[in-house]
Amino acid sequence: MSGHFQIVSSRAAIAPIAADMIASAILRDVHSRGTASIMLSGGSTPGATFEALSHYDLPWDKVTIGLVDDRWVPETNKGSNGALIRRTLLRNKAKSATFIPMKTHHDTIQGGLANVAKAYAALSRPYSFVLLGMGPDGHTASWFPKADGLDYALDMNSGAIVAPITANKSPVTGDYLHRMTLTLPAIADARFALLLLTGAEKRVVFEAAQDASLNYPITHAITALGERLTTLYAE
Numbered sequence: 502m503s504g505h506f507q508i509v510s511s512r513a514a515i516a517p518i519a520a521d522m523i524a525s526a527i528l529r530d531v532h533s534r535g536t537a538s539i540m541l542s543g544g545s546t547p548g549a550t551f552e553a554l555s556h557y558d559l560p561w562d563k564v565t566i567g568l569v570d571d572r573w574v575p576e577t578n579k580g581s582n583g584a585l586i587r588r589t590l591l592r593n594k595a596k597s598a599t600f601i602p603m604k605t606h607h608d609t610i611q612g613g614l615a616n617v618a619k620a621y622a623a624l625s626r627p628y629s630f631v632l633l634g635m636g637p638d639g640h641t642a643s644w645f646p647k648a649d650g651l652d653y654a655l656d657m658n659s660g661a662i663v664a665p666i667t668a669n670k671s672p673v674t675g676d677y678l679h680r681m682t683l684t685l686p687a688i689a690d691a692r693f694a695l696l697l698l699t700g701a702e703k704r705v706v707f708e709a710a711q712d713a714s715l716n717y718p719i720t721h722a723i724t725a726l727g728e729r730l731t732t733l734y735a736e
């Protein structure tokens with residue numbers, strides 16, 4: 502299995518370990534280049550990590566936070582990853598960090614693309630840290646299998662940082678079919694990436710995703726990140 506796979510005693514034990522890893526990545530890059538850029542996924546798993554991280558005494562004024570992806574809904578919607586970041590991380594000691602959301606005022610992903618691309622082009626790369634999740638369908642970010650826009654999002658030659666995605670409805674997507682996502686080239690050179698993986702069902706998919714012939718979207722991230730990817734797994 503490429504990268505590092507760390508089995509954690511419980512789901513609750515993930516948050517402090519993950520928060521420590523993010524804090525180390527921030528301190529390393531603020532020390533070496535004066536700033537740190539951390540790119541965070543949403544979903545139901547990472548909230549506890551963000552809440553823990555918000556209490557860390559770090560040089561937050563030198564940290565820029567971006568999203569790995571977001572659903573194209575206003576932050577008043579319960580599915581908004583931007584709202585998740587504001588609710589769990591942009592508080593306590595971390596409130597002085599700079600947050601660059603993805604959702605713009607535009608109604609459509611196509612309408613918002615130019616604004617998001619411009620805003621995300623300003624984030625320092627390679628990213629200090631990327632936090633990924635994975636769905637039971639083998640997606641990560643918003644790289645949903647067979648989604649409209651997936652090929653472009655995974656094109657290492659596109660030069661694009663962000664891409665619009667329209668997923669096919671599934672139990673995993675729920676009603677959130679229209680999304681904006683970082684592309685594979687955007688995260689491929691990240692200095693450190695962490696995948697939070699919970700439950701035996703996802704572990705089976707993750708292990709299968711080591712085989713590129715099965716064409717799971719997350720396999721592209723696993724291959725590109727190599728040793729720079731650490732996976733924290735809890736049953």
Ligand SMILES: O=C(O)[C@H](O)[C@@H](O)[C@H](O)[C@H](O)COP(=O)(O)O
Pocket residue numbers: 542543544545546547569570571572582633634635636640641642643
């Ligand atoms: O917007 C999203 O849904 C996330 O960015 C997505 O890529 C997430 O990381 C996985 O779907 C895992 O989500 P859970 O943590 O809820 O299982």
